[in-house]
Amino acid sequence: MSTSHVSDMADMVSLGDFFYHNPFNLKWLVVILSNMADIITDQISEPLEHRLGRSAERVREALRAVVNEVPVRVQKPSEFQRVLKLDRSLSSRILRALEYRDPLASLHRMPGPHGIRLLLRAAAKYTEHKELITRAEKALTELEHLVISEVGDWKDLSAALCGWLPDVREPFETANRQAAFKAMSNVRGISAETELSITLMHPNETDPAWIDRACITGLCRMRRLRAGAPMGLLHGHSISPPTGRQRLSLEGQPIDHDHGPGLLKEFSTSPTPKFEVEVDGDTVHYLLQGSGVGLNSMVDLLFADITRSRYPAHSETRKQPASPGAVIDVPVKTLIVDVLVHEDVWKGVEPELRMYDTAGRGLASPTDASRRLDRRDVLESIQNMGTRTSGFRTKEVARYVDMVQHVCDKLGWDSSKFRGYRCRVEYPVYGYQVAVIFEPPTL
Helix, strand or coil: CCCCHHHHHHHHHHHHHHHHHHHHHHHHHHHHHHHHHHHHHHHHHHHHHHHHHHHHHHHHHHHHHHHHCCCCCCCCCCHHHHHHHHEEEEEHHHHHHHHCHHHHHHHHHCCHHHHHHHHHHHHHHHHHCCHHHCCCCCCHHHHHHHHHHHHCCCHHHHHHHHHHCCCHHHHHHHHHHHHHHHHHHHHHHHEEEEEEEEEEEEEEECCCCEEEEEEEEEEEEEEEEEEEEEEEEEEEEEEEECCEEECCCCCEECCCCCCCCCCHHHHHHCCCCCCEEECCCCEEEEEECCCCCCCCCEEEEEEEEEEEEEECCCCCCCCECCCCEEECCCCCEEEEEEEEEEEECCCCCCCCEEECCCCCCCCCEEEEEHHHHHHHCCCCCCCEECCHHHHHEECCECCCCHHHHHHHHHHCCCCCEEEEEEEEEEECCCCCEEEEEEECCCC
């Protein structure tokens, strides 16, 4: 047995003798430990939001006291930069953080501990009240320990704060989505400015129990970032459940290897790139051929197709909801999902937006209860665009209205009889499925 172990055992024996001969001391120890346990339990049971708020409040007030000691005419970043020799961006962040009344909002605006300590060291030269610096350092250290123990890392703090500060969630998510877009574009070697998905719902002419669906889909300003990067586009099902109807071009031809894609040549880049169509099971892939789309060239590729009897007109026909939308399989800056519904279709029905993560389990069905775990909480919503076709235009697609009119003319539909719904997603996450859900009404 080592000497240290012998010493530890001797200490334990001495401590045991102390309480054996002084039971009153043991009683008090039990009381003290019990009180400590109650305090620890209260701290653990209190929401992290409240503890972070109090700690951030102490830091904010301590910093405000320090800043008030700095000999500047006005509290502006330029003055702090001049006097304290601090970076202007750092000065701006600290001064802005001190203006917020909500402590969590102030915490979100603050720089990290290193930046705050730079301020404290610089300000220490200009104050005689050193206790202000000491108090601020103590408050900062306590906050830092709380963040590390409860959140994990100071860099993860912004993600946690988004759950309590709705105002900061959108810019936080946008910045991270933008970073993800850049990273995935580099990995895939391709990117696009805009992905467009327009679904038109129209009564079937021969069977009123079913709804025909026409689709306009495409990518605008798509380009390669890496020479030789494959440019394959997933284009959905070739056979649509539940009726087993085949996806057709506007001319009524099958979309397959023999007939090619339903490319809208009038609205796509000219000269038209070459495509091959591959059908894998019931999934259609469009494969762009050659190297015509390169590092310095971009293309607009827009397609249209029609599926007859695609969705039930009412729940008595089938209870399966309609779920038009898009899956992000090309890194894109903006996704526009529009659904144009004929005035005689699903009267009084308003759509619901759902977004799924397809990683691991593929496309989600809206009736699959197990996929609720793959649903993502999102900030986006569905915009009701009214009934004027001219009001459906969008800045990303120059000839949007003309394209919708072209498809309606081909199919013999009246474009003035549609109401429109839109979901716009900036920097959509690669692999996410955006679905606009319509529950068919009862008769």
